[in-house]
Amino acid sequence: MEQVANLLLSGLSSGSVYALVALGFNVIFKSTGAINFAQGEWVMMGGMVAATSYAAHWPLGLAILCAVLAVVMVALLSERLILRRIKKPTALAVTLMMIAIAICSKSLVMLLLGKNPANLPGFSGSEPVLWFNLRIHPQTFWIVGITCLVMLATHWFFERTVLGRAMRAVAAQPEAAALCGIEPRMAMALSFGLAAGVGALAGTIITPLTLTSFDHGTVLGFKGFSAAMLGGLGSLPGALIGGVALGTLEALAGGLISSHFKDAVAFVALLLTLFLRPTGILGRGAVEKV
Amino acid sequence: MASLELAGVTVTFGGLRAVDALSFSVTSGSIKGIIGPNGAGKTTLFNAISGITAPESGRVLLGGRDVTALRPFQRAALGLSRTFQNLQIFGDMSVLENVMVGAHPRLHSGWLAGLTGRTRDEDQRAEEVAFQKLSMLGLETRAADLAGSLGFADAKLLEIARALASEPQLLLLDEPIAGVPPADQARIADIIREVNGAGVTIVLVEHNMRVVMNLCADILVMNYGARLAEGEPAVVARDPDVIAAYLGPEARHA
């Protein structure tokens, strides 16, 4: 019983991070129709920049802020200098370009920040909190709390603010939105900034638990992508549900069945979702069949 | 005998009835004109006939056979062919190859034959048919060019050549003349007549009234997805509902 509770807790914290990564996928999928292969690298980059700044004796808060800003800058520059120059920005072309950007991001981090794993201290220490019979790492509270906050803020942004509504309009009807004076390119840049910022934040909050290094991004990205598919690609609440469901599933399978195949859980879930319910748990829009 | 028959076909897009319980038939060997204001549902109707859009209700019959459940490629195998108003040419293939793709239903080789090079005779025949269609439309000098490099008018001609390469029984032409220079318009009309003379049934959507009145013995006027009028050109042209739909309700009293 206690073991299951512990597994659920660790699932909840990794699931929260998957949810944030999934959020990044969804935001960009909505605005471009492309799969953002760089999402996982941005998460890793966030963790690496924060850890490097902290190692240079910057205050933790400043290190995190610096990491988020740096990754947002990288994303905006990629959008401005590379994606905007694609002559025919079809979903296929953008997806391929994101693969190239992901490769470059990963190798740049490796070249500039080194190959060694980097660490951050827990935001409020690492002394476990006792709750009933469970020993909980305090970082868990930070992860779950920040994820909830980010989810609420994103929801508020897309539902309540003029800018957020405009971005939804562009995603749904690019031509119509352009006629109403909403610049689709602007919305695209904004979605890249948003996805990168959320991703970088996810990278900094998970690092105290798992460490990070230049080659962590790819797998993290694909687990986040599996979470996005599971919840329903393009759906914001779906990202949360998919992320938490995947994190829990993975922790339970790893702890109760076999730790060897833990990494396969996310991808089996991805394939099953694709084949059985391609719209995901919350997806409403019918997926077009050939 | 009816080559094409629609019985109560309805197509909806999110509550909007693009085609509304439409029934009509096309006599084998004739040319049927379909006209109507923009947004009357003409292209949607073509998509329902060729199987790209599934109707919500109603049936589509080709040569007396119910094809409502068949996919586009299966309908093509039954002798249906079409052109696209918004040009759907294969831009990365040569002009000749585009037309050869049109001959697909008349050829038979599959992947294994293709990989082992047992398609030489068939390819030769396909090339001849394709070249013949190209020269019929005056495109033979562009045969080796990339289809994506064609201008709008030539691309329209290519659409027709490609559709003809399958030697269809029933040919759907979606605005074959719109956007073509006046000099070529008469030639396309002649080609349509010639193809029809060889026994091909044709359904024609076109805005150019003079051409439609000239070519078609039978015209269907659509408005808001439904039939407004149907019959001989002269009768349709005098129909007060048709005049109202085209010129606005005031025209009825003018």
Add this chain to the structure above:
Amino acid sequence: MKPQPLPAVPDSKLGGTAPSAARAARFSPSAQSRQRIRFVGLAWLLFAAWPLVAGNDYILSLGIFFFINLLLIGGLNLVMGFGGQISLCQAGFYGLGAYVSGVLAVKYGVPPLLGVLVATAGAALSALCIGLPALRLRGDYLAMATLGFNAILSVLFSELVSLTGGPNGLANIPPVSLAGFKLDIASRFFWLAWGVSGLMMVMLSLLLSSRAGRALRAVAGSEIASGSMGIDPFRSKLAAFMFSAACAGLAGALYAHFNQYASPETFSFATSVLLVVMVALGGWGRYWGPLFGAVVFTAVPELLRKFQDAELLVFGAGMIVVLLYLPTGIAGFGTYLQAGLARLRASRRAS
């Protein structure tokens, strides 16, 4: 039930002039294919001199890896370049081929040549299983499904320790024997790789100028139009995907029996991504593209041996440049040069 076509209208009734033979030959795609195959013959004759040029076994084995990479990239180019579908599992099928053939030989004593055939068929079969559900959906679903499948295969390669040897790899894979002749050294194995990859190039050329190849390219051009031309887009894409997986499976089996060792990281998802990069670098949907892609994929890591860490950056930046400025890749250079020269001449004439 197969729909029965209506009685056909005879060709002769429709007008148009018959082509003169000479004229048709100039435009003829099948004549172009025959020309291409002659070039392949010429190129492979030149490649046959590699064992003479190569000073040692290491250089010679680079030639073998070039042919193996050509199988991988050539197959991938069919489904991606000509079929317009992203597949992110080429390295997974590569590994599947290597492990199926390797495990059959090491653990069950199956003759390597039979193992190679089983591996090729097995890769195609697993592509069928992935493609059947994924290709029914429109859009990038193949990319997503193959991404997941490669990741699952990677986990299996390193976790099924009793079969695959796990992260330590599978060692002592026996070499292929052809008619009692053991291909256990590079100078012998070279000819197998040389022949198989040349055969694939010939088959691809034949396919592309046949009805099936035209159908595949048409589907990539416009799925809607291809359907109305009587092509089943689903079957076309599925066949291309299976063929590309078969090429990868074959490449993997050859790799395993040549290298006599296979380990999981060779077949990781990262390799799949790099293979996609090579298709783009060589020339997307260009017949000769994979040749250049395979040269880059084989040579660049060797050239950058001293700056190994920069390899990824070179590939990534190269792909960005190609996607932005050279959409037809290295294979399109000839076309660029022609266009550039024509422009130069025109401007000279003008001045």
